[in-house]
Amino acid sequence: MNLLNNRNINLLIIQNLNTVFMEFTSIPIKNSTREELKKLQSIYKIKSLDELLKVLIIDSKIKNLDKFSEAFKEQLKEKNLTLEDIVESGEEIRKEIFKEKND
Numbered sequence: 001m002n003l004l005n006n007r008n009i010n011l012l013i014i015q016n017l018n019t020v021f022m023e024f025t026s027i028p029i030k031n032s033t034r035e036e037l038k039k040l041q042s043i044y045k046i047k048s049l050d051e052l053l054k055v056l057i058i059d060s061k062i063k064n065l066d067k068f069s070e071a072f073k074e075q076l077k078e079k080n081l082t083l084e085d086i087v088e089s090g091e092e093i094r095k096e097i098f099k100e101k102n103d
């Protein structure tokens with residue numbers, strides 16, 4: 001999944017979240033960190049630092065999911081399995097469970 005392709009989706013989610021009542025807090029950060037965030041805010045054309053942080057959090061979660069997916073694919077490859085193999089074996093297991101419950 002390309003993170004840049006998901007940016008518009010992320011912004012739509014954040015815009016919808018803005019309609020919900022939110023509590024605010026402050027967190028201490030270095031001025032240099034704040035300046036870097038402001039640069040990103042300008043690059044991504046995001047109105048507030050809060051929205052920027054939400055986008056960065058979502059991007060981080062997507063990146064972690066992508067890493068997990070790649071690792072999973074690699075493990076399948078090492079075991080000479082495909083995703084279809086797993087789906088088929090799961091189907092066989094579900095059939096056995098269904099048969100046991102209905103006998």
